Amino acid sequence: MSADEQPDSLAEQAAAWVPPWARAPVPAERASAPEPELPPAPEPELVPAAELAPEPEPVSAPEPEPVLAPEPEPVLAPEPEPVSVAEPAPATEPTPVVEPSPGRPEALALLDDGELRAALEAIMLVIDEPVAEVVLAQVLEQPTDRIAAVLADLSAGYTAAGHGFDLRRVAGGWRLYTRPEYAPYVERFVLDGQSARLTQAALETLAVVAYKQPVTRGRVSAIRGVNCDGVIRTLLSRGLIEECGSEPESGAYLYRTSTLFLEKLGLDSVEELPSLAPFLPDDVEEIADAQR
Template sequence: MNSDERRDSLADQAAAWVPPWQRPTAPSATPDADDPGESPPASAPEPPPAEPLNPPEPPGPPVPAESLNPPEPGPPALPEPPRAPGPAGIAEGPAAADVPPAPAGEGPGGSGPEKAPRARRRATPVPEPAPELDDAELRGALEAILLVVDEPVSELTLAQVLEQPAERIGPVLDEIAAGYTAAGHGFELRRAAGGWRLYTRPEYATYVERFVLDGQSVRLTQAALETLAVIAYKQPVTRGRISAIRGVNCDGVIRTLVSRGLVEECGTEPDSGAFLYRTTTMFLEKLGLNSVDDLPPLAPFLPDDVEELADATR
């Protein structure tokens, strides 16, 4: 057999070959039980499949998807937004204000869910300012507070309590004091020890003393008055300095003045560590002074030969 005949026979075989899933199923012949040696009849050869009427055309070049589904006409394109200048003045991209926000559920790149933003801390609400009181109500509130205080109260403290401007408190207090004086009341509103307080008038002092003391009068001794005067003019001063000025030990007298509330400790001396003493607010109240600067000068009360006395004591 030459090569041409072999090629024709292979072509015939390929054309006559039928896939197994297209082959017709032939009834299987069951051998007779009485004749076990008889073999089943051979199946007839299958006819070759008919050629298709319309053979498939050879594949051509791929067709782009745009030609199959042409896009629908839409609105005209908007002009490109201005770009933010870069370091060298070159436009690098759209301005930050023109960049559209990312859709909900997507991250900055649109590739995944974005984390929910943290809840912002709520700002502390600012309290509303208190309403401003009229003059009559402010006057009554000041009088009510001054009746219960046990020591002079400053204008700043009154302004904080009443939640009113501090510049309104002073003129109203002056007006109240002038009204008490003009009406001739037995008490007066007076500034003392850096604050304001109600006091009885000096012309009624004998009646007040008779009611309060009732025959029990406690007076300071001469030593206590001298020690108190030294502390008032030399404060802050130590016990050693007071004893040197008076020429005697004054520890007991200082304890008495502290127990009466006229003198108090105010720290220690840096060099020696001794306690320092000064007068209290009660001292200013008892003397009717606003501060220690109102104390009378000592020069008129000093003797003429004070220098000779100082030289004699050396």
């Protein structure tokens, strides 16, 4: 290859380069001749930095967003309720203190059996009519059952001791009575020769009312066979009988025995009256047919 045919680029030069041991021998003429100067290699063109492709920026993985815990809701303290100022109460007059009467306690304490027996005996000495257990329980502030038990025990004790008086339950209540065996002495002291007995007519009328009650005045007169208006008025005035309404058919007044009647006879109720059967005659049916 001649000097005129040398390649222009370095690549071509490198490709056309032959190592010395592979080269053909150079004639002497050419060996002595100076080697032709090679043209300077063209300098590589510099490309402006603006035209160079930008290097790719490193792709960074997105940082995970921090998970924020929910903020606790603020706890609001309850608002204090408005305090209302109480209005001052109107001035009132002081309540007068009632002092208990001397010898009388304001509230009775629970009495023992001895005190209760003595209290009941004191009350029985001042009453003038039978008193029920309920009334005594209210006065002494004790249970009714206890009052009834103590009264029954007192009555049994008087009988066992042979006292001249007795505690009986009559007309729904309790009262002291003299014993029947001492009645002659009591009558002699009380009556002193005076007689306050009922007449035979009054006794018969009272018996009819007691066994037929409630009964009208006309019915009593029909049973006795005589007019009983005067006797009825006498029994009413003495408190042995009382009115108790009227008959629906005729409007006539009805009569019944009173509490005083039970008290005088020493009975608790009219159911304790003796039966009339033993006192009736044997021919009562014949007498009744004859009256018809």
